[in-house]
Amino acid sequence: MSAPGVRLPIDLRPVNERLRIFSGIQPTGRKHLGNYIGAIRQYVEGQDRGEAIYCIVDLHAISVAYDPVELRERLYDTAAILLAAGVDPERCIFFRQSDVREHTELTWLLSAVTAHGDLNRMHQFKEKSAKQRELVSAALFFYPVLMAADVLAYRAHEVPVGDDQRQHVELMREIARRFNERFGETLVVPEHRIPPVGARIMDLQDPTSKMSTTGGSEQGTVYVLDEPDAILKKFRSAVTDSGREVRRGPGKEGISNLIEIISVARGVDPEEIEREFEGAGYGDFKKAVAEAVIDYLAPVRERYAELRPDEAELERVLAVGAEKARAIASEVLADVRERMGFGPARG
Ligand code: AMP
Numbered sequence: 001m002s003a004p005g006v007r008l009p010i011d012l013r014p015v016n017e018r019l020r021i022f023s024g025i026q027p028t029g030r031k032h033l034g035n036y037i038g039a040i041r042q043y044v045e046g047q048d049r050g051e052a053i054y055c056i057v058d059l060h061a062i063s064v065a066y067d068p069v070e071l072r073e074r075l076y077d078t079a080a081i082l083l084a085a086g087v088d089p090e091r092c093i094f095f096r097q098s099d100v101r102e103h104t105e106l107t108w109l110l111s112a113v114t115a116h117g118d119l120n121r122m123h124q125f126k127e128k129s130a131k132q133r134e135l136v137s138a139a140l141f142f143y144p145v146l147m148a149a150d151v152l153a154y155r156a157h158e159v160p161v162g163d164d165q166r167q168h169v170e171l172m173r174e175i176a177r178r179f180n181e182r183f184g185e186t187l188v189v190p191e192h193r194i195p196p197v198g199a200r201i202m203d204l205q206d207p208t209s210k211m212s213t214t215g216g217s218e219q220g221t222v223y224v225l226d227e228p229d230a231i232l233k234k235f236r237s238a239v240t241d242s243g244r245e246v247r248r249g250p251g252k253e254g255i256s257n258l259i260e261i262i263s264v265a266r267g268v269d270p271e272e273i274e275r276e277f278e279g280a281g282y283g284d285f286k287k288a289v290a291e292a293v294i295d296y297l298a299p300v301r302e303r304y305a306e307l308r309p310d311e312a313e314l315e316r317v318l319a320v321g322a323e324k325a326r327a328i329a330s331e332v333l334a335d336v337r338e339r340m341g342f343g344p345a346r347g
């Protein structure tokens, strides 16, 4: 027994314990090339690097106007896209956020160590609240706390995300630190993992703004499930610049974006692409990018078509994942509750 007030440290990462990776993705269904390159690609790779945990964040989806029937449909779409991309329930924990109630409970508990001022500074809140036509919900404001709970409930070490989530990961680190300071070492302070190439894929029609489901242009957004014809058209009409050199640089946002895209799709360095297309015209280059992306996404689209119709099977997969997730999160929650003074003290 320890003396009253003295906290035994919880062993946060015993030697030899595997790297634990956690990420979440919204059930919007229409996943685009930015999501694929910035995030989904990293999820698949993560399965080889550590213990990977991925969840579809349906609770986050209700922070803006939504339709319950649609939500369920889009959740299945998203699940099938991830599975088609190579997220493998045999090699990771793959589940639906709302199935694991610990996320919601931890959100409230963490709100006690979250600064209101920090939430007020979140870029995503400012952007999304400015766009809401009707209600700006408290859920939208609280979104980053739920996201912190997602990760901290698993004591994950690493969070693969695109560049736009940098500030949210910074905040969850701050929340974990403040919790540990206030209640004793309990939570892991996670690190983001943002890919060096492709962390911010830009809209093809407006290469100064990021490709996005909301706010972007239809013609400038390549969806994972787009048919080859559509992909070709979108790249053909991609906005470039008045120059003629296929290389990255200031004033060349459009071409720089295309170089990043093709280099990820082909699995080579951007420098190699610049060398290969030295002296080539923009037209030929755009066509090559389109072809690389078509080849890159075709297997995903085909596999998706096989998986999506079987909703019972998707439910089964998600239920197995939720059970595994709960087993981890419930233990962390027991520690958190005890440290915060809820329930009887544990010996
Ligand atoms: P969401 O669909 O909003 O849940 O986003 C899923 C993941 O995709 C997050 O990790 C984002 O950071 C990432 N992401 C979203 N848009 C882009 C983009 N244009 N380029 C790279 N990554 C992105």
Ligand code: TRP
Pocket (backbone or CB within 6 Å): 022, 023, 024, 025, 026, 057, 060, 146, 147, 150, 151, 159, 160, 161, 165, 168
């Ligand atoms: N906010 C993230 C996004 O929009 C999704 C998300 C929710 C997430 N919970 C998470 C990402 C936990 C990483 C870890 O993309």
